[in-house]
Amino acid sequence: MLRLPPNQILTKKWPILHEGAVPDYGDLKDWRFRIFGEVENEVALTYEEIMQLPKTISTVDMHCVTHWSKYDTTFEGIAFKDLLHLVKPHPHVKYALIYGHIFGDDFGYSANLPIEALMGTDALFVYRYKDDEHEWQDLTPKHGFPLRFIPPKEFYLWKGSKWSCGIQLLTENEPGYWEARGYHLDGNPWREERFAKNDEKPSGYGGEEEWTHQEEE
Ligand SMILES: Nc1nc2c(c(=O)[nH]1)N[C@H]1C(S)=C(S)[C@@H](COP(=O)(O)O)O[C@H]1N2
Numbered sequence: 001m002l003r004l005p006p007n008q009i010l011t012k013k014w015p016i017l018h019e020g021a022v023p024d025y026g027d028l029k030d031w032r033f034r035i036f037g038e039v040e041n042e043v044a045l046t047y048e049e050i051m052q053l054p055k056t057i058s059t060v061d062m063h064c065v066t067h068w069s070k071y072d073t074t075f076e077g078i079a080f081k082d083l084l085h086l087v088k089p090h091p092h093v094k095y096a097l098i099y100g101h102i103f104g105d106d107f108g109y110s111a112n113l114p115i116e117a118l119m120g121t122d123a124l125f126v127y128r129y130k131d132d133e134h135e136w137q138d139l140t141p142k143h144g145f146p147l148r149f150i151p152p153k154e155f156y157l158w159k160g161s162k163w164s165c166g167i168q169l170l171t172e173n174e175p176g177y178w179e180a181r182g183y184h185l186d187g188n189p190w191r192e193e194r195f196a197k198n199d200e201k202p203s204g205y206g207g208e209e210e211w212t213h214q215e216e217e
């Protein structure tokens with residue numbers, strides 16, 4: 001498999017792309033991470049409880065639907081599979097919605113993903129990273145601090161919910177925030193699954209102008 005998916009452009013810098021304002025969780029005292037939906041035992045974890053879970057370090061490639069790809073960012077975080085161990089999912093659970101903050105709502109952003117694709121060490125809720133240009137450092141607020149999801153490279157990065165506060169387990173697939181707004185339900189970069197209708201760009205799609213002239217912060 002080629003490393004660069006079709007019609008992607010490599011960037012060394014890590015662009016910042018999101019809608020709405022960057023949330024400020026203060027001292028994280030009231031911050032919780034919830035696992036809910038089709039489970040026997042819903043949980044709500046504090047930031048300290050999250051940070052005591054087993055940690056995974058993975059070097060990943062990211063591919064954004066607006067055509068940028070960045071290789072080899074090394075992340076430290078909690079693997080999706082290690083969070084799944086904390087609950088007893090109902091037998092027919094097959095999908096997850098991974099929530100993030102948008103427009104003042106911690107559960108306003110979401111992305112749908114099939115559970116079976118999330119069981120490796122490349123599906124991570126991350127808080128720290130390093131790359132060619134940075135030593136280990138905390139994720140900046142603009143990249144999703146205190147916790148953001150990074151999907152496996154078989155998914156465009158819109159599936160990587162920033163400021164993530166929860167996972168909902170589902171038996172049926174449900175569109176997340178962008179999937180409900182004209183983006184592809186699956187979003188595989190190798191198959192160029194950008195939009196629900198191939199020839200229709202969803203409204204608000206900025207394309208390359210969104211990131212090519214951007215300064216990294
Ligand atoms: N909460 C939230 N998460 C989000 C988004 C957003 O608007 N809100 N944008 C997504 C999109 S489209 C992309 S490409 C990545 C960008 O992550 P980055 O800014 O760290 O590069 O975040 C994703 N996660």
Ligand SMILES: [Mo]
Nearest residue numbers: 064065066158
């Ligand atoms: Mo994106």
